[in-house]
Every structure is written in structure tokens, then in C-alpha cells.
Amino acid sequence: MTADRATTTGTEPPRMRADARRNREQILRAAREVFAAQGPEAPLDEIARRAGVGVATLYRRFPNRTDLIRGVAIDVLTALGEAALAARDAEDEPFEALRTFMHAALDLRLGSVMPALIGRLEADDVLDGVRQDAADPVQELVTQAQAAGTLRPDVRFGDLPLMLMRISRPLAGGQLAEDGDLAHRQLEIYLDGLRAPGTCHQRATLPGPAVDLGWFKRIRTRLIGNQPPARPRA
Amino acid sequence: MTADRATTTGTEPPRMRADARRNREQILRAAREVFAAQGPEAPLDEIARRAGVGVATLYRRFPNRTDLIRGVAIDVLTALGEAALAARDAEDEPFEALRTFMHAALDLRLGSVMPALIGRLEADDVLDGVRQDAADPVQELVTQAQAAGTLRPDVRFGDLPLMLMRISRPLAGGQLAEDGDLAHRQLEIYLDGLRAPGTCHQRATLPGPAVDLGWFKRIRTRLIGNQPPARPRA
DNA sequence: TGGAAGTGGAGAAAAACCATCCATCTACGG
DNA sequence: CCGTAGATGGATGGTTTTTCTCCACTTCCA
Numbered sequence: 001m002t003a004d005r006a007t008t009t010g011t012e013p014p015r016m017r018a019d020a021r022r023n024r025e026q027i028l029r030a031a032r033e034v035f036a037a038q039g040p041e042a043p044l045d046e047i048a049r050r051a052g053v054g055v056a057t058l059y060r061r062f063p064n065r066t067d068l069i070r071g072v073a074i075d076v077l078t079a080l081g082e083a084a085l086a087a088r089d090a091e092d093e094p095f096e097a098l099r100t101f102m103h104a105a106l107d108l109r110l111g112s113v114m115p116a117l118i119g120r121l122e123a124d125d126v127l128d129g130v131r132q133d134a135a136d137p138v139q140e141l142v143t144q145a146q147a148a149g150t151l152r153p154d155v156r157f158g159d160l161p162l163m164l165m166r167i168s169r170p171l172a173g174g175q176l177a178e179d180g181d182l183a184h185r186q187l188e189i190y191l192d193g194l195r196a197p198g199t200c201h202q203r204a205t206l207p208g209p210a211v212d213l214g215w216f217k218r219i220r221t222r223l224i225g226n227q228p229p230a231r232p233r234a
Numbered sequence: 235m236t237a238d239r240a241t242t243t244g245t246e247p248p249r250m251r252a253d254a255r256r257n258r259e260q261i262l263r264a265a266r267e268v269f270a271a272q273g274p275e276a277p278l279d280e281i282a283r284r285a286g287v288g289v290a291t292l293y294r295r296f297p298n299r300t301d302l303i304r305g306v307a308i309d310v311l312t313a314l315g316e317a318a319l320a321a322r323d324a325e326d327e328p329f330e331a332l333r334t335f336m337h338a339a340l341d342l343r344l345g346s347v348m349p350a351l352i353g354r355l356e357a358d359d360v361l362d363g364v365r366q367d368a369a370d371p372v373q374e375l376v377t378q379a380q381a382a383g384t385l386r387p388d389v390r391f392g393d394l395p396l397m398l399m400r401i402s403r404p405l406a407g408g409q410l411a412e413d414g415d416l417a418h419r420q421l422e423i424y425l426d427g428l429r430a431p432g433t434c435h436q437r438a439t440l441p442g443p444a445v446d447l448g449w450f451k452r453i454r455t456r457l458i459g460n461q462p463p464a465r466p467r468a
Numbered sequence: 469t470g471g472a473a474g475t476g477g478a479g480a481a482a483a484a485c486c487a488t489c490c491a492t493c494t495a496c497g498g
Numbered sequence: 499c500c501g502t503a504g505a506t507g508g509a510t511g512g513t514t515t516t517t518c519t520c521c522a523c524t525t526c527c528a
Contacts, residue, residue: 017526020474039272039407043516054476059518115406118454139447152437155423158445163420166400172349173273186397186424189389193427201431203386211392213373220352251495254505277485288507293487 024061026051028075031068036112037174040069040120070121073113077130080105084137094145095199099191101141102160106187107180110161111168152196163190176219181208258295260285265306270346271408274303274354304355307347311364314339318371328379329433333425335375336394340421341414344395345402386430397424410453415442 016024030051034042044065048058062068087101121127138160145151167187170179185208192203211219250258264285268276278299282292296302321335355361372394379385401421404413419442426437445453 017473019526023475044518045516048476055518056477056520057475060474064518118406119409135447135450154440154444156444156449157447158416158450159420159423161450162405162416162445163423165405166403166420169400169403171396171399172352175353182392182396186393186400189393189397189427190420190424191427193423193425197435197437201435203431206388210388210390211396213369213391215390216369216392216395251504253495257506278487279485282507289486290488290508291506294505298487 020061023051023053023057027053027058027061027068028072031072032076032109032112035069035072035116036109036168037170040065040113040116044068066121069113069116070124070127073117073121074126074130076108076110076113077127077134079108080110081130081133081137083108084134084141088137088141093150094141094148095150095195098141098145098151098160098194099204101138102164102187102191103184105161105164106168106183109168111165114161114165146196150196150199152194155194159194163187178209182211184208185210254295257285257287257291261287261292261295261302262306262309265302266310266343266346267408269303269306269350270343270402271404274299274347274350278302300355303347303350304358304361307351307355308360308364310342310344310347311361311368313342314344315364315367315371317342318368318375322371322375327384328375328382329384329429332375332379332385332394332428333438335372336398336421336425337418339395339398340402340417343402345399348395348399380430384430384433385428389428393428397421412443416445418442419444 027047031047034047034050038046044058045055047068048055051058058068062071083104084101087097087104091097091100117131135157139157142151142155142157142160146153167183167190170176171182172179176182185206188204188206195202209215261281265281268281268284272280278292279289281302282289285292292302296305317338318335321331321338325331325334351365369391373391376385376389376391376394380387401417401424404410405416406413410416419440422438422440429436443449
């Protein structure tokens with residue numbers, strides 16, 4: 001039942017119809033977003049709807065919730081490991097590589113699966129593999145950046161993913177349009193806090209919307225009356 | 235601790251039995267925690283259970299969910315304003331005051347009510363009052379710290395509460411024992427990112443548990459098998 | 469073009485949640 | 499110390515949400 005993996009990890013051909021595979025990826029993407037917004041207990045119907053498929057299709061691919069979460073986890077962790085390697089190759093300076101990676105990880109919505117990984121999923125060879133493949137390059141980036149003296153020496157590995165888990169969850173249940181940009185802005189500030197004391201005179205230019213007090217109040221009033229019910233309708 | 239009564243129309247005597255008032259505060263505290271963990275749609279049963287009272291007691295004090303959210307909001311915002319003033323008076327340096335305030339706000343779980351405030355609650359004189367009382371001192375701290383040159387000039391008011399909303403939500407659905415300490419540690423890093431370029435050579439000593447790669451893996455394995463279902467049993 | 473794999477949506481069964489009622493209990497003024 | 503108004507808890511019924519299967523129909527691919 002777990003035979004078909006859409007990921008191109010192994011040498012075995014997954015033998016899956018093209019539309020089926022496409023739907024599978026749609027489901028995974030939708031699940032990632034919905035899990036990130038509502039947590040790992042989000043209704044599966046909504047995931048199916050967001051993916052543009054029927055519920056039966058979702059249940060065919062992932063017979064139960066745990067399977068779906070595991071699928072998303074493998075998907076995200078795989079992409080995460082690749083992002084770490086890509087960042088390492090793209091940037092010369094280790095801290096800059098770390099920074100690039102963090103922003104990529106934020107876009108991947110790491111926080112959508114980490115809580116489930118921590119609390120719900122039991123270990124597994126495939127899962128352990130991708131987890132290792134995701135964690136090791138990051139640890140390497142940390143080590144290198146600290147050796148280069150650009151990452152402050154008192155931070156540890158956990159300070160990166162644990163913060164990503166927090167930042168990647170949408171504010172206010174996903175109602176804020178600027179949420180993604182705000183997350184990147186706040187991540188940039190956090191990254192500046194991670195710089196080594198010697199190098200911290202070079203602060204990053206903060207991207208995204210700078211929310212002052214007036215805007216902050218406007219965010220509220222703009223949203224009031226928009227969506228009285230929690231769940232947006234189709 | 236704060237906001238003993240629900241409304242402040244001076245004509246009505248508060249006259250509440252001692253045990254009733256005590257229960258009311260228990261409910262508010264429980265609601266704050268549960269809202270922070272699960273969002274403003276959390277089941278009211280769980281809040282009552284966490285508060286150690288029956289459901290009827292909760293419904294008597296707060297006839298519907300909106301009333302409860304409003305109660306929590308007033309409670310938190312009141313305490314928040316007081317914390318801001320206290321921090322201002324306790325610290326000479328404006329940035330240090332800001333730092334003190336942020337840690338206090340984190341303990342108050344600002345994130346438990348902000349999403350609801352943003353999306354669900356409609357304006358109201360009392361609410362607007364406490365909101366103003368909470369926001370104004372913070373804005374003042376920001377202005378002063380930037381004038382003193384210790385807070386970087388490109389941050390804005392929103393960078394503080396919006397980050398608190400993210401940090402104050404428990405990781406992994408409230409299963410992590412070290413969660414509170416981790417949040418304070420990560421807040422400290424964020425605060426270092428908020429320092430002005432000139433003053434950032436003085437980094438704070440990071441508190442709390444430093445989670446390295448090994449510990450990170452251990453967090454997971456320790457929790458596996460602890461609570462397979464999402465909700466802790468009754 | 470045949471047929472196996474894939475699909476969507478209805479709908480029953482189960483679970484979660486809300487909100488009220490009432491018998492019992494307790495703080496507190498006299 | 500007592501009477502009582504106010505407060506409490508948990509059972510309960512009704513409603514909504516969510517799960518997950520079934521089957522007639524469609525689509526890819528050899």
C-alpha cells in the first residue's frame with residue numbers, strides 16, 4: 001500500500017498514471033497549506049477541495065490521516081534538504097547560505113508538518129532518511145558559519161527549525177493578505193539577531209511591509225466584518 | 235489578576251461571591267492558554283475542564299464564545315498595558331524597557347487573543363480603551379528607544395506584537411515541556427536583531443535550553459508514543 | 469479501441485460540540 | 499448558627515461537523 005512513491009528517490013519506476021501523479025502532488029501541496037494554517041487535525045474535505053479533487057481521490061492515495069501527514073512530511077523534508085544543499089552551493093559566505101536556506105524553508109512551510117512529526121508520527125526508515133538528509137546539511141551550515149565567525153557561537157541547531165515552525169504558521173488563521181511578506185520580514189530581523197557580534201554592524205535591509213501603529217489598527221478594522229465565520233466558504 | 239469585572243459602567247455594584255470571582259479568573263486563565271494553543275475556535279468544554287469548573291459555570295459567566303473571547307482580550311490587554319508601564323518605570327534604558335516588556339507580553343500569551351481581535355471581535359468602547367492603553371505605551375517605548383539610538387530605526391510598531399503572536403503559540407500543540415523557555419530564548423535572539431547597528435556588539439546571553447541536533451532528535455523520540463491521539467484523554 | 473486505473477460526489481455512520489436543565493451545594497448576611 | 503440567594507457540576511438532547519465507503523462514470527495508455 002505504501003509502494004508508490006511519487007518522489008524520484010529510488011530506482012524503481014512508480015508506475016502511476018500521469019493524472020494520478022499530478023493529483024497526488026496537488027493534494028500534498030494543499031495539505032501542506034491547510035496543515036500550516038489549521039494544524040494537523042484540519043478536516044480532510046477541505047484539503048481535497050483546496051486540491052481540486054474529490055474526497056475519494058484523497059482517500060485512495062492516503063488511506064488515513066497519518067499516511068497523509070507522512071506524505072507531506074516526506075515531501076517537505078526532501079525539498080528542505082535540497083534547499084539546504086542548493087543554498088550551500090549558491091552562496092560563498094556560510095551565513096548568507098544559512099540566510100538563503102531559511103527563507104526557502106519558510107516558503108516551504110516547515111511548520112505544517114513539524115508538530116505532527118514531533119507528536120504523532122512514529123519512526124520509519126524512509127522518514128528517518130529524509131529527516132537526516134534535511135537536518136545534516138543544515139547542521140553543516142551552522143558549523144561552517146560559526147567557524148567563519150559570522151554566526152554567533154551560542155546558537156544551536158534547534159534555534160533554526162524551531163523558529164521556522166513558529167514563523168511559518170499564518171497569523172490570524174490565514175486571513176492576512178500580507179502574511180507571507182511579514183513572515184519574511186520578521187525572519188530577517190531574527191537572522192540579524194543570529195549574526196556574530198563582530199559582524200552585526202551590517203544589518204539587513206528589512207523587506208516587506210513595515211507595519212506602524214496606524215497600519216496595525218487598520219489591519220484590524222479592515223478585517224472586521226470581512227469573515228465573521230472562521231472557515232471561508234468555497 | 236486584572237479586570238475583575240466584565241464591564242465598567244460605574245452604576246452597577248460588582249457584588250460577586252468570592253468563589254465565583256475566583257472561578258471566573260480560572261476560566262480566563264484557562265481560556266488564554268487554550269486559545270493560544272488551539273486558536274479561538276477551541277472547544278469550550280476543554281476550557282472548562284482546564285479551569286477545573288463545570289461547563290455550566292463557564293456558560294453562566296460568558297453566555298457565548300464571543301463574550302469569552304472579549305473577556306480574555308480585555309484581561310490580556312489590561313495586563314499588557316500595565317506591563318508596558320511597569321517596564322518603562324523599571325528600566326532606565328528604553329531598549330531594556332522594551333525587552334522587559336516583550337518577555338512579559340510573551341508570558342501573557344498575547345497571541346491567544348490577537349487573532350480573534352483581528353478577525354472576529356467588533357469594536358467597543360471598553361475594548362478600544364484597553365487596546366489603546368496597551369498600544370500607546372508600547373509605541374512610546376519604540377519611539378524613545380529609537381530616539382536613544384538603541385532600537386534600529388527601520389523597525390516599526392507592528393514588528394513587536396506580530397512577532398509575539400507567533401512566538402507565544404505553543405509548539406507541537408502544547409506537548410513540549412520546554413516550550414516556554416524556548417520561546418523566551420528565541421525572543422531574546424529576535425530582540426538582538428532589533429538592536430540598532432551601533433549597539434549590537436552587546437548581544438544578550440541566551441537563556442533557556444540550547445537545543446542542538448542531538449537534543450532535537452531526542453525531543454521527537456521522547457514524545458513519540460506519549461500521546462498518540464491529538465487531544466489528551468478526558 | 470479496450471479495459472484497467474482513476475475520479476467525483478452522495479450519503480450513512482460516527483464523533484465532536486453546543487447549550488440547557490436541575491438537583492445539590494456553599495458563601496455570607498443576619 | 500442558620501436561611502437563602504446565588505453558584506455549581508455533570509448529565510443530556512439536539513445540532514453540526516467530519517469521516518470514509520460505495521458506485522456509476524470518466525480518462526489515460528498500450
